[in-house]
Amino acid sequence: MNPKIKTLNIGIVLVLTMITALVSIGWYISRPQSNVLAENNYQQPVGESKESGLNQPITQVESKISQTQTVNEVTVELTSAKLIETGVQVELCYPTPDNGDWYPTPGSLQYGTNEFLPDEFEFISEEKADGIHTGKRCVLVRYWINNVESITTPVQVTLLSYWAVPREVPPCENIMQRLDTNPQAKAYGLNATCSYDDQTGIAVTLSEHSPSIVQEEAQQALDEIVRGEVNGPWTFTISTLEK
């Protein structure tokens, strides 16, 4: 080929490539970005600011008390336990199987012959599952105890289970997003179809799975995801309460 024509051709290709790149960059920047799914909305626990004025009988001070409990191959971590003005506050972290909205079902707090039901909980951090890795959610659970000074250690707290509360989106959208971000579903190559009816509820049907697993195994995995509940209980015995 004539060297001049060859140079011209290369020049044209170069210019076209540059234009394409610039248009791509411009289009990418101009399009709306997807919303961030995770949020850390940590707030100071109610009444915590007044703690310094209290005179508690339990004086052990420890920056962090970390314990883990594994039940059914699921490990839950207790990362802190402290006295607050209104009672006891514990921090629990649990693994989330997918990017659903996973809520804890905390059990009672017990010491001696006393038993207290949880009063409230608050999410403090979250790493969302992304289809490759599972996620992690940490929550503060508070127990209302009238006479804080009467608390004696050891104290026992339990996380009964945690479950995926449906988001305020169409039910099938919720379940398909969870399926899409579940590492086990990805590993099993699970695909499903979903339909929803006001009368009959949600119906999720397995449409495809990896040939490396049998149909029953794939169906069981899908059923677990749809059920959206991880059961314990995970029970922790706390010998030291932070003040």
Next chain:
Amino acid sequence: MKSRILRIFIGITIVFAWSGFKTPYVYAASCVHLSCEDLNPNTMGCGADAVTSGSVKILADGGNNQSFVETRKSSACDAKWARTTNKSGGNRYAAASLRYGCQNYCSNKSVRSPGTIANNSTVYTVMHAFVATPTRSCGAVSVSGPINIPLPKSAGSCTSAN
């Protein structure tokens, strides 16, 4: 030299084209700020990025006592609403009130189930504009009903301010 530059530009083009066409979750919120007032967060696409605002209050429910009420908020829609979840272990009447305004949360958006709802089911109010609005959410889960709304402010059945 020119072919090297060409390869670099082709590489850049491929990277940006891939980034542009890659399909993330796109949440199409159909309202924002005041245009969300009194609308359903589900049908307006506001539930997609919704998170809990502040603490979740656990309610007595005549069963497991694991039902709860919370304030939900959407940054995309800049709006909040209250949601009550029946986790009693059985069918229950349920209600929620999002309280806001005045110095004592005198205004509200409220909802109640006309009949019982199943365990693990929720009821939620319509939206109130602006996530920065100080709110409290009150909830009730009961074996009898329908529950009277708006729900009163009480420490036992309402979240703290959020």
